[in-house]
Every structure is written in structure tokens, then in C-alpha cells.
Amino acid sequence: MSDYLAFHPDPKVPDYTPPAGAVDAHCHVFGPASVFPFAPERKYTPCDASKEQLFALRDHLGFARNVIVQATCHGKDNAALADALLASGGMARGVAIVDPEIDDDELDALHAAGVRGVRFNFVKRLVDATPHEVFERVAARVTRLGWHIVVYFEGQDLPEVAPLVARLPGIVVVDHMGRPDVSKGVDGNGFQEFLAFLTDHEDVWVKVSCPERLTVAGPPYDDVVPFARTLVERFSDRVLWGTDWPHPNMKSHMPDDGALVDVIPKNAVTEDLRHRLLVENPMRLYWPEEAG
Numbered sequence: 001m002s003d004y005l006a007f008h009p010d011p012k013v014p015d016y017t018p019p020a021g022a023v024d025a026h027c028h029v030f031g032p033a034s035v036f037p038f039a040p041e042r043k044y045t046p047c048d049a050s051k052e053q054l055f056a057l058r059d060h061l062g063f064a065r066n067v068i069v070q071a072t073c074h075g076k077d078n079a080a081l082a083d084a085l086l087a088s089g090g091m092a093r094g095v096a097i098v099d100p101e102i103d104d105d106e107l108d109a110l111h112a113a114g115v116r117g118v119r120f121n122f123v124k125r126l127v128d129a130t131p132h133e134v135f136e137r138v139a140a141r142v143t144r145l146g147w148h149i150v151v152y153f154e155g156q157d158l159p160e161v162a163p164l165v166a167r168l169p170g171i172v173v174v175d176h177m178g179r180p181d182v183s184k185g186v187d188g189n190g191f192q193e194f195l196a197f198l199t200d201h202e203d204v205w206v207k208v209s210c211p212e213r214l215t216v217a218g219p220p221y222d223d224v225v226p227f228a229r230t231l232v233e234r235f236s237d238r239v240l241w242g243t244d245w246p247h248p249n250m251k252s253h254m255p256d257d258g259a260l261v262d263v264i265p266k267n268a269v270t271e272d273l274r275h276r277l278l279v280e281n282p283m284r285l286y287w288p289e290e291a292g
């Protein structure tokens with residue numbers, strides 16, 4: 001039984017055609033629960049969302065590659081993620097959730113499967129709090145592999161997490177634009193503080209993803225566009241984009257993934273910005289050996 005909306009069964013073919021080699025840099029695979037059970041400590045139960053369905057969506061939307069991000073419902077069991085990465089023929093990379101006691105052999109196996117980062121989740125409705133020193137120990141464990149760190153927090157929690165994020169080694173990627181309160185506008189204190197944080201910390205990247213979670217107005221998410229556009233224009237060499245398919249834990253409405261792709265040209269208004277967002281930046285981070 002899932003307790004949130006199922007993903008869109010029939011997304012439109014987007015009007016916007018992404019550039020060749022485009023990367024969906026934030027998406028998930030879930031289950032199937034009969035093979036890859038969900039974590040006992042999870043806060044929500046998603047419906048199954050298989051690797052085959054993800055790869056079919058990738059092709060349907062005109063993308064070439066995926067970055068599959070471990071979500072809290074699978075906890076620290078990265079088996080479904082590794083299985084999808086291994087089945088992708090090198091066209092997917094992953095971000096795992098691990099604890100500091102993980103064996104080196106297990107880390108090496110995740111790396112061989114295609115994992116290139118770890119995710120630290122601070123969202124209180126999704127996880128019980130993890131002490132910051134635990135996250136720092138995880139960061140120390142993965143440095144030898146050259147992995148980066150993905151952080152997920154709500155806008156109002158930036159002051160609490162900023163000192164840790166600033167201390168973390170290497171590149172840190174912030175999920176979903178740092179989850180601003182869209183009703184406060186781009187000039188609101190929270191988003192301005194986030195912009196200042198990005199300006200001061202050149203190793204911090206950001207995903208311009210999830211207008212469907214941030215919007216007050218609803219589709220086509222025009223109230224979120226000014227936030228995304230500001231990030232894309234000010235930090236063009238450290239922004240990523242992702243669908244967030246299958247949109248876990250969404251209760252208000254389920255986005256059409258094709259319509260989400262159609263938001264991209266509003267966020268990134270030149271071909272150069274779109275190429276950086278969808279190809280150059282994710283390739284540099286996840287496939288550096290192939291990046292031009």
C-alpha cells in the first residue's frame with residue numbers, strides 16, 4: 001500500500017527538446033518491493049517505480065542519462081539503486097545513503113556500480129535527525145573515492161545546516177533549490193540568504209528541480225520560475241536539473257513529467273545556459289572521464 005499519489009501514467013512528449021546527451025540529474029527507483037523491500041524506518045511508502053520504467057521515461061522525454069538518487073524510503077540499503085545502475089549500460093550514475101561504519105569493500109562495490117556521491121537528508125518529515133559529526137565521518141569515508149555530497153534541507157533550516165555544509169570537503173550539491181518559501185518571493189530574506197551562501201561557497205552546487213513541490217500557484221509553476229532562473233543565471237557552471245520522478249511523497253498533485261521538461265527553457269533562457277544545465281555540468285560531476 002502506498003500512501004501518496006502514483007506517478008503520472010502517460011506524460012506528454014515535451015514541446016522542448018533537450019540537447020543531445022542531456023542528463024536527468026535527480027530521479028529515483030523504488031522496489032519492486034517484492035525484490036528490494038522498503039526500509040522499516042521509512043516515513044512514507046512509495047509505489048514501485050522500476051528501472052525499466054525510469055529508462056523508458058528517460059527516452060520518452062528526450063534525455064540520455066540519469067542520476068539516480070537514493071531516497072529515504074530505501075534507507076541505507078542501496079541494492080535497488082545499484083541494480084538499476086548496473087542495468088543502465090553506463091548511462092546512469094548514483095547517489096547513495098550510507099553510514100560511517102560501512103565497509104570499504106561495500107563502498108568499492110557501490111563505486112563500481114556507478115555511485116559517485118552520498119546524500120545527507122535534514123528534512124524533518126523524512127528522517128530522524130542525524131548528528132552532524134556522523135555526516136562528517138561519512139564524508140571522510142568517501143573522500144578517497146572522489147565522491148561528492150548531496151544535501152536536502154528546507155529553506156528555513158539553512159542557518160542550522162550552513163556551517164556543516166561549509167565545512168564538508170569537496171563539492172556539495174543542494175537539492176531542490178534549497179527549498180525556498182516561494183510565497184516570500186525571490187527578494188525574500190530566505191532566498192537571498194541562500195544566494196549569499198552560494199556566492200560565498202564556490203564548491204556548493206544546486207539542483208533547479210521540483211517546482212511541483214515548491215509552487216503555491218500550481219502547474220505550470222510560473223511562481224517558481226524566477227527562483228530557478230536566478231540560480232541558473234548567477235551560478236551557470238554549478239546548476240543541475242532533474243525530474244524527481246516518480247515524485248515520492250507528493251500529496252497535492254502529480255506533475256506531468258513532459259510538462260516539467262517544458263519549464264526548462266523558462267529557467268534557462270539561452271541555448272548556452274541550457275547546455276550547461278543539462279549536459280556540461282552533470283557530465284563534469286558524474287562522468288568526468290567523458291566530459292569535454
Ligand code: 0GY
Pocket residue numbers: 070071072073121126152175213244247248249
Ligand atoms: C525527493 C523529495 C522527497 C523525498 C526524498 O529521500 C526522500 O525520501 O528526497 C520529498 O519528500 O520532498 O527528492 O524525492
